[in-house]
Amino acid sequence: MTEPQQSAATRLAQLDWRWKSFDDLTSLEVYTMLGARSAVFVVEQNCVYGDIDGLDTDAWHLLAYGPGEEQPPLAGYLRVLLPDTDDADDTDIRIGRVLTTAEFRGIGLGNAMLERSLTHIGAQWPGTPIRLHAQAHLQGFYGAFGFAPVSEVHEEDGIPHIWMRSA
Template sequence: MTETQHTAAPRLAQLEWRWKAFDDLTPTEVYAMLAARSAVFVVEQNCVYGDIDGLDLDAWHLLALGPRTDSSGKHAPLAGYLRVLLPDTDDTDIRIGRVLTTVEFRGFGLGNTMLERSLEHIRAQWPGTPIRLHAQAHLQRFYGAFGFAPVSEIHEEDGIPHVWMRSA
């Protein structure tokens, strides 16, 4: 067992998982979600784009919160996040997007656990509905391990190569 594998289980066990519709998110959760998305996608990946796209309102949100770090015990740092868009009149697939782990929580398998949890929930709630995501092209192998296969050519979006992937 590697050092990373040895320390991963306790770190993952410390996380608090929240699966919520937008209207059930607290203002603090919305702030943490938007701040993390801005930090990862806009600042870290240097992409200027319209993150607040109106789709959050009808989406489900998975938040992984780290152990509480302030003295009041009130605020827990956001470790990971993703959103799930449900089928609608324009698209019959469920779509996973805005998948991220924050810098402090990288390197111990949080992305794997987050995707496993979301897929388990999606398949239980909406069995048989295809799931699609718009992956950064270098993550094809990661998503492929969860049954996703490319359904488009690699194309550039916001200066980063992406590919649409789908799982039945």
């Protein structure tokens, strides 16, 4: 194993994983989560959109924190939305807002987050299909986890996206 691979593996091993409902998040975790989403999706991607969409309060949140004593840095994040019980057509679990922060890119964190979330979803809600709205250039990444396109590529907030689903 080369030195950069050891460093990436070491960095992944040092992460503190937190899987929480919105009600169990601390105010600092919510602040950090929203800050990271704004930094990545609004600032880095130069995409002005309403990130606070009213769905976080019913979602499950996976947060990965880097090492740190007082206030560890958020390394990665995603949210999981359960099927809408009021909508018979909405039977899929949805993964969204998947991000890694700049300081933690290139260490395989995206893979680790998706593996962890799919394992958790499979254990908690076995057999429930999973859907996500991916940026089109990430089709290969999500395809490696069994997701297949279920829509045409379309533009959302100025960025090409595609709906993908895994059974």
